[in-house]
Amino acid sequence: MTERIPFSQRYETRRPSEGLIYDRVPQRLYHGFLNILRQLHERLRREVWQLALQMCYRLDRELPYAPSFLLSEFIGDLDWDELCDACEAIWERLDGPNRDWLSNEMNALFARRYFGYELRDGRMERVGARAQEKAIAEARGILRDPDLSGPDQQFQKAIGFFNRRPEPDCENCVKEAVSAVEGVAQVLLEDDSLTFSQALKRLRKHKDVHPTLLVLLDKLYGYRSDAEGVAHALTGDKEVRIEEAEFVLGVSASAIVYFARLFGRPVE
DSSP: OOOOOOHHHHTTTTOOTTOSBOSSOOHHHHHHHHHHHHHHHHHHTSOTHHHHHHHHHHHTOOOOSSTTOOHHHHHHTOOHHHHHHHHHHHHHTSOHHHHHHHHHHHHHHHHHTTBSEEEETTEEEEOOOHHHHHHHHHHHHHTTSGGGHHHHHHHHHHHHHHHOSSSOOHHHHHHHHHHHHHHHHHHHTTOTTOOHHHHHHHHHHHHOOOHHHHHHHHHHHHHHHHSBTTTBOOOSSOOOOHHHHHHHHHHHHHHHHHHHHHTTOOOO
16 A cells, blocks of 8 residues: 655645755754664664764764663754764665665655755765756766776766765866766777767767757867866856756766667666
């Protein structure tokens, strides 16, 4: 039987006016986190406080001396970024099935409380537009191929710069994301000496890519080259906002997926 979605979630009556929350933890998220840890205790048949030990090590907090350690006080004292650290620390201690369970439970809680992060493969990452998230996930799957290790490192850097807090590094996110697209094109065309423009011309010739799409990709590279603070020194206010960085990251992911399909690479 499908679980019913509560009224408050169907109509989003509790949605914050500012949208997703990135720099604080709603009180009920703390309560939900504790409830998940208690359920985890039932699944593991061991004291939850042992998981708190792992969190203390990760956060450089004072270690408790006994199981009487008050977990609720510890959790309630965590700031938003420490709570993210705690989720990663717990995930590391679990086996495969329990890791999947924890990720599903935590992500459902985060979605209910409009927390702007998700637990993905043991890492807390910022939530973006859903369509872009799908493309990014597909691109990451493609980049697992050993011959794409270079672009994979660049794309992971782009994601890391985008997720950086308290302020994302938007300029380096754009730089690494578009560079990853360029690297994928070079690998697939088997010529690492190609400039991005040259790679696009070969795609037009050998894969019959529509010229308008090539113009779009060429303009994306042009933005990477022209935006202040990306390929050039930053002399004034930051030019790349988080909205632009998120857009470029999503388009770069879609370009990687598109290139992979052109060359018959599997897309998960």
